[in-house]
Amino acid sequence: MSYHSELAELVAACHWIGAKGWCPATGGNMSLRLDTETCLVTESGKDKGSLSDTDFLKVRLADNGVADGRRPSAETGLHTLIYRLLPEIGAVLHTHSVNATVLSRAEKGTELSLSGYEMQKSLSGQQTHLDTVPIPIFDNDQDIDALAMRVADHHRRQPLIYGFLVRGHGLYCFGRTVAEARRHLDGLEFLFQCELTRRLLEAK
Numbered sequence: 647m648s649y650h651s652e653l654a655e656l657v658a659a660c661h662w663i664g665a666k667g668w669c670p671a672t673g674g675n676m677s678l679r680l681d682t683e684t685c686l687v688t689e690s691g692k693d694k695g696s697l698s699d700t701d702f703l704k705v706r707l708a709d710n711g712v713a714d715g716r717r718p719s720a721e722t723g724l725h726t727l728i729y730r731l732l733p734e735i736g737a738v739l740h741t742h743s744v745n746a747t748v749l750s751r752a753e754k755g756t757e758l759s760l761s762g763y764e765m766q767k768s769l770s771g772q773q774t775h776l777d778t779v780p781i782p783i784f785d786n787d788q789d790i791d792a793l794a795m796r797v798a799d800h801h802r803r804q805p806l807i808y809g810f811l812v813r814g815h816g817l818y819c820f821g822r823t824v825a826e827a828r829r830h831l832d833g834l835e836f837l838f839q840c841e842l843t844r845r846l847l848e849a850k
């Protein structure tokens with residue numbers, strides 16, 4: 647599949663994310679791997695629900711550098727980190743849904759454990775509701791380099807799959823293709839809604 651058709655799929659995914667209400671105001675950022683050294687990342691400060699393909703900037707994975715004077719996402723360092731750590735990953739979606747934001751604060755630990763849900767099978771490789779899918783939660787930080795270092799440290803101990811939460815901030819999720827990243831986002835958001843609802847109902 648050419649990068650142009652993957653970019654068209656990513657723009658369509660951004661519009662779908664906007665319609666879902668998962669990127670309010672100018673929240674969120676998205677990217678697409680071009681090759682082993684570069685990716686396309688959304689320009690900073692745009693409404694991610696109404697992007698077009700000209701709103702993506704080419705960024706170097708090694709140092710977050712851009713060719714022209716425009717400013718890529720403030721969180722570019724997390725996208726390039728994911729592409730450096732996971733060579734098979736082709737697309738990264740970062741969203742600010744209410745459920746991801748609230749659940750990542752309600753859960754005080756360092757991971758959200760998802761188990762007992764059939765929809766865990768929306769995540770590549772998951773075959774049964776009986777398994778537990780751990781989604782790491784990192785404390786938020788306005789210093790993206792520092793946050794990226796903590797994510798990288800965690801990955802060395804426990805390799806990242808599907809995505810991670812940033813506490814009180816949102817979700818980073820990814821896939822080998824835009825379609826897979828979009829399915830992971832859809833599945834995780836469904837699971838977050840279920841888990842938040844279960845916790846509310848079961849709260850004494």
Ligand SMILES: CSC[C@@H](O)[C@@H](O)C(=O)COP(=O)(O)O
Nearest residue numbers: 672673674675690691692719720
């Ligand atoms: C609405 S402020 C949110 C930002 O601080 C940030 O978290 C975000 O996701 C969007 O930043 P951006 O630089 O537009 O990619």
Ligand SMILES: [Zn+2]
Nearest residue numbers: 673674721816
């Ligand atoms: Zn963000």
